[in-house]
Amino acid sequence: xxxxxxxxxxxxxxxxxxxxxxxxxxxxxxxxxDKEIKIGGISPYSGPASAYGNIGKxxxxxxxxxxxxxxxxxRKINFISVDDGYNPAKxxxxxxxxxxxxxxxxxxxxxxxxPNSAIHKYMNAKKVPQLFVATGATKWGDPKxxxxxxxxxxxxxxxxxxxxxHILETKPNGxxxxxxxxxxxxxxxxxxxxxxxxxxxxxxxxxxxxxxxTDPTVDSQMxxxxxxxxxxxxxxxxxxxxxxxxxxxxxxxxxxVHYLNSVSSSVGTVLKPAGIxxxxxxxxxxxxxxxxxxxxxxGKEWDDWLAWMxxxxxNGDLKDNLNVFGYTxxxxxxxxxxxxxxxxxxxxxxxxxxxxxxxxPMLLPGVNVKTAADDFYPIEREQLMKFxxxxxxxxxxxxxx
Amino acid sequence: xxxLDKKWVWLWSxxxxxxxILLPFLVKNYRVFQINLVLVYAIAILGLNMLTGFNGQISxxxxxxxxxxxxxxxxxxxxxxxxxxxxxxxxxxxxxVLGFLLGFPALRLAGHYxxxxxxxLALAVPQLLKYKHIEHLTGGVQGIVLNKPTPPxxxxxxxxxxxADRWLYFFSLAVAGIMFLMAWNILRGxxxxxxxxxxxxxxxxxAMGINLTMFKSLTFGVSAGITGVAGALGGIVVAFxxxxxxxxxxxxxxLVGVVVGGLASIPGAIFGGMFIQFVPNIADEISRxxxxxxxxxxxxxxxxxxxxxxxxxxxxxxxRLRTKTAG
Numbered sequence: 001x002x003x004x005x006x007x008x009x010x011x012x013x014x015x016x017x018x019x020x021x022x023x024x025x026x027x028x029x030x031x032x033x034d035k036e037i038k039i040g041g042i043s044p045y046s047g048p049a050s051a052y053g054n055i056g057k058x059x060x061x062x063x064x065x066x067x068x069x070x071x072x073x074x075r076k077i078n079f080i081s082v083d084d085g086y087n088p089a090k091x092x093x094x095x096x097x098x099x100x101x102x103x104x105x106x107x108x109x110x111x112x113x114x115p116n117s118a119i120h121k122y123m124n125a126k127k128v129p130q131l132f133v134a135t136g137a138t139k140w141g142d143p144k145x146x147x148x149x150x151x152x153x154x155x156x157x158x159x160x161x162x163x164x165x166h167i168l169e170t171k172p173n174g175x176x177x178x179x180x181x182x183x184x185x186x187x188x189x190x191x192x193x194x195x196x197x198x199x200x201x202x203x204x205x206x207x208x209x210x211x212x213x214t215d216p217t218v219d220s221q222m223x224x225x226x227x228x229x230x231x232x233x234x235x236x237x238x239x240x241x242x243x244x245x246x247x248x249x250x251x252x253x254x255x256x257v258h259y260l261n262s263v264s265s266s267v268g269t270v271l272k273p274a275g276i277x278x279x280x281x282x283x284x285x286x287x288x289x290x291x292x293x294x295x296x297x298x299g300k301e302w303d304d305w306l307a308w309m310x311x312x313x314x315n316g317d318l319k320d321n322l323n324v325f326g327y328t329x330x331x332x333x334x335x336x337x338x339x340x341x342x343x344x345x346x347x348x349x350x351x352x353x354x355x356x357x358x359x360x361p362m363l364l365p366g367v368n369v370k371t372a373a374d375d376f377y378p379i380e381r382e383q384l385m386k387f388x389x390x391x392x393x394x395x396x397x398x399x400x401x
Numbered sequence: 402x403x404x405l406d407k408k409w410v411w412l413w414s415x416x417x418x419x420x421x422i423l424l425p426f427l428v429k430n431y432r433v434f435q436i437n438l439v440l441v442y443a444i445a446i447l448g449l450n451m452l453t454g455f456n457g458q459i460s461x462x463x464x465x466x467x468x469x470x471x472x473x474x475x476x477x478x479x480x481x482x483x484x485x486x487x488x489x490x491x492x493x494x495x496x497x498v499l500g501f502l503l504g505f506p507a508l509r510l511a512g513h514y515x516x517x518x519x520x521x522l523a524l525a526v527p528q529l530l531k532y533k534h535i536e537h538l539t540g541g542v543q544g545i546v547l548n549k550p551t552p553p554x555x556x557x558x559x560x561x562x563x564x565a566d567r568w569l570y571f572f573s574l575a576v577a578g579i580m581f582l583m584a585w586n587i588l589r590g591x592x593x594x595x596x597x598x599x600x601x602x603x604x605x606x607x608a609m610g611i612n613l614t615m616f617k618s619l620t621f622g623v624s625a626g627i628t629g630v631a632g633a634l635g636g637i638v639v640a641f642x643x644x645x646x647x648x649x650x651x652x653x654x655x656l657v658g659v660v661v662g663g664l665a666s667i668p669g670a671i672f673g674g675m676f677i678q679f680v681p682n683i684a685d686e687i688s689r690x691x692x693x694x695x696x697x698x699x700x701x702x703x704x705x706x707x708x709x710x711x712x713x714x715x716x717x718x719x720x721r722l723r724t725k726t727a728g
Contacts, residue, residue, distance in 0.1 A: 045685070046693045047650070057689070083685040083692050088544065089639045089646040090681075093435065100431035114544065118641040121546050182533055183542045214528045 025342070031105030032344035036076045037337060039063075040098030042110040047085030052111050054316065055134060056081045058326025059109060061313035066330075072337040080104060086111075088118035095119040099128050106131050106349055109152070109329050113137045113184070116149075124148045129349050131336070132329055132378065136263070138188050141376035143354070148346075150353055150376045152329055154400070156185065156261075157192025158380045159285050162399035163259045164196035166283075166384055167232060171257065175206045177230035179221055179245055181237055182210040189236045189261055206230050211241065222248040235260045239270045246274035246282065258282045262382075267391065276389055285382040285399070286392065287367045288324050293391055301361035328362045332369060332378065366398035421574060425567045426559040433566040434638070435678060440573040441635040443674030444580050446658040447667065448627030453656070454665035455588060456620045457600030458507065462519030464652030465526040466496045466625040468642075470632025472530065475545040475642045476538050485550045485637050489576065492633035493626040500625020504618030523652040530644040544643025547636065569638055576634055580627055585667055587623070596620060597665075628655075661703055663710025672711035676703070 031038040043056030063077040071077060080102050084091040091110070098104045106129035110116055113135045123130040124146050132152035133140050136159075140151035167174060178193070180186035190208070194201045207228035209221045218241050225233065226249070233256040235245055242264035249258070260282050264270045271279040289296040296302060305327060309316055316323045337344075339352040356371045356378060363369070367381045381400040385392035425433045449463045473495045474488035483491075503522070507515050530539055539545070552568035561567070587593060598606040599616055607613050636642045654677045662673030684695035707714035 045689050048648070053689075081689065083681075083689065085650075085681075087646055087648065087650070088641055088643045089635070092639050092641060093438065096431045096434055100429055114542065114643050114645045117543055117546070118639075118643065118646075122640075183531060185542075212533070213531065 027343045027345050027348070029105060029345045029347075030103045032075070034075070036078045037072065037344060038078045038080065038102065038104040039333070040095075040102060040104035040107045041079060041081035042084050042091055042094050042098070042107065042115065043081055044086040044111060044115075045083035047087065049086040049112060052134070052322065053083075054320060054322040055109065055111065055326040055329075058313055058316060058323045059330045061316070062308065062327055062330035062334075065308055065312045066334055072334055073341060075337075077334075077337075079108075084115055086115060088114045091115035091118050092122065095122060099123075099126055105129075105344065106346065108132060108333055109134050109326075111135070116140070120146060120149060127346060129346055129353070131349070131353055132332055134325075134329070136188075137184065138192070143374060143376045148350060150350075150371070150378070152332065152378050153325075154262075154285075154287055154379050154382050155192075155377060156188040157195070158377065158400055159262060159382060160189050160192030161196040162285055162382050162384070163234065163283075164193060165399055166396070167257075167259075168197075168200075171232060174204060174232040174257070175228070175230040176204050176232045176234060177207040177225040177228050177256065178205060178209070178234045179218060179225060179237060180208070180210050181241065182212055185238075185263070186210065186236050193234060211237075213238070215241075217248075218244050219248050221245075222252065222254075226252050226254040230256055232257045233259065235264075237261070237264055239264045239266060242270045243274040246271070246278050250275065250278035260284045262286060265392070267387075271387060279387050280389055282387045283384055284387075284392065285384055286394070287364055287379055287382045288321065288328065289362045289364060290392060291321065291324055292319050305362060324362050328360050331360050332356070335369075364394070364398070370401070423559075425570045426561045430564055430566050433564075433570050437566065437569050437573050437638045438635070439671070439674040439678045440570075440577045441631050441638055441674070442655075442658060442677050443670045444577050444634065445628045445631035445655055446662060446673040446677075447580060447584055447670040448624045448629075448631065449655050450659045450662070450665065450667070450670055450673075451584060451588070451596075451627065452620055452624035453659055454663075455593065455596045455600065456617065456624075458617065458621065459512065459516040459656075460519040460624075461516050461649075461652050461656060462522035463625070463628050463655050464647050464649065465519075465522045466500060466628040467632035467635065467651060467655070468526050468530065468644075468647035469499060470496050470629030471636035471642045471647070472539060472545075472632075473629070474633035474636045475547055478547055478637075479540075479545050480538060486572070488637075489630050489633050492629045496629025496632075497622045497626035500629075501618050501622030503625070504621030507621060508614060508617055520649070520652070523649045527644040527648055530647075540643075542644060544641060544646070547640045547642070549640050550637065573634055573638065576630065580630060581667060581670075584627065588667065657700065661700070661710055663712030666710065666712035669710055669712035676711075 041056055041059060043053050044050050045053040045056065060079050060081060063079045066072060067076045080098060082094045082098065084094050095107060098107060107123065108131050110130065111134040116133045116135055127148055130149040132150060134152065136153055136156045138155040138157045140149055178190065180190050197204060207225050207230055209224055211218045211221055222245055235242060235258060237245055242260060262285050265284040308327065309318060309323060313323060335356065335358060336349060336353045340348050354371045354373050356369050359368050364383050367379065369378045371378050381398050383394050383398050384396050385394045445467055449460060452458050452460055470492040473492040477483040477488045477491060478485055510518050531542055549565040552563050552565060556563050595611045595616055598609065598611060599613060603613060658673030658677045661676045663669030680699055681696055684692045684699060687695045
């Protein structure tokens, strides 16, 4: 008994003595020092997708704020963001520049499915984190084969799953028609949708028609879909085709429950061209607070965002969702760096990124960021929203995980 | 002006060779990768220059042949396990045939009309590559990820390991050497003169007994073939191909490379390659808000200072220096 107590006491003393020593020990990989953390970013500042360049600028603006307030654990964030023009060949070159020349600790929020695909293998071979990539493809959450790559936003399959849950709750015997773009993006959504329906997929999906990005219109597809007699319509299309589909459905007098993928949820570029009255009642899913929605334009979280926009991102558009996106994802990275403390090795960065459980101010209430060693999908929760003629109105509960 | 001394030519050539061999060991891996891309673009520009500079046919669609070359190499390596070096002749063959076939309708189109027709090709190619019935081959939008070839031997030199990129440098250098030698052989003799004659005065050229149809189509074929080899090599160097890598911008950049390097100049292609590889990076470093605008300004500046391209500028400088020393 005495021996046991003594051992316990000794162990406690030892533990207390060792703990601070272990904490005080700083560990660095390339790109991290006592003074700064070098982070690389690749965004399309030029080329066809240059509208997304705003995300990169917003991220830079957020890091400016963090640095002005003393940095993360006393270290400044040195964000080196370069342009790839959405050209995968250029992405490879820029990624190599950032990793081999600039010697960054990690790559952060590289944008687009093709550019990220181009460097997927390289980053994992180099064992450099490719963190919180800005694409909705499902393949970024594959820790077994690609332990150095992690997504961020809800992936296409989990979004599909959320629609299915809602359909099964509201219309369990509905007949579903699906229009989808015939590429990896469309198929990703479709696969998630069919998997979530499981056995019911065969009986519930009555029509499933694809179109090519090169097609001039989707009119004939819409006529066939209407002919199937479906009362639910899942619209997996990119903005131009989404507007066409909405318009054609109205022209045909077809009024199913209309689920529109979030890729095309923009009021300005999709719903307005399709016709406001034609778009009434369409359902989509969201996870970020819409900066144009009056219900979110109050409270500390809004004030903080607004103050940041005014001070650090004065050229940014207050109505632009991408600024909310950049702000939020940058906060996600800052949290990872905070958790990593003085152990700024690439391994520890991935370990901390896979141990997140938090909410962020500009995420919808109830939406969280949660990861685990076998779960590389940070945001999976979404809320459904319905178009009321001016904005998207959130309704119902939070879906997903 | 007296002819250059043979001895000096040999000496400078030897020095150049030593420099080319040492170069990849003096810089980081990433720079070697960039130099590889310069070589790749130089070959592509050489191909286009043959057509545009020497034969006077403007093509805004050479990015398409570059893409066909890259995809030929990628599909052969990925699906059939063909070794990387063996894909280059195939890429040449595929693009030669495609270019030759395209050369026929091109005979009826001259000047701007040809430029527009080839422009259409460049616009169409990224979408054709996404076509669903060939998706099992091309990988659709996702493209194909390739493995970098491993160097056949391993050693370290000047403290630098003989990495995949350095091996590819020597491989690309050899390919570029062969292509440039081939182009030089074609263009310096009878065939070259015929091409220029066709460019400058087609009717006179026909009167001299030059088969216009044959020459124009063949030039188109060889030009497309060389650009295809560049595409294949580019695919191997980057280790990834996808439709978005070969947008219409690529075709335009290649034409920019031809003009900046110097129309109808073989060594000019190397300067053209450097320009399209490095200038966008410089533009990006100067301004993140408007890299394209900076690029435009640099391009205009370049053309203003050297209206006949880098080679034209160098020639002028050379002539001026020689007359000064002679006089």
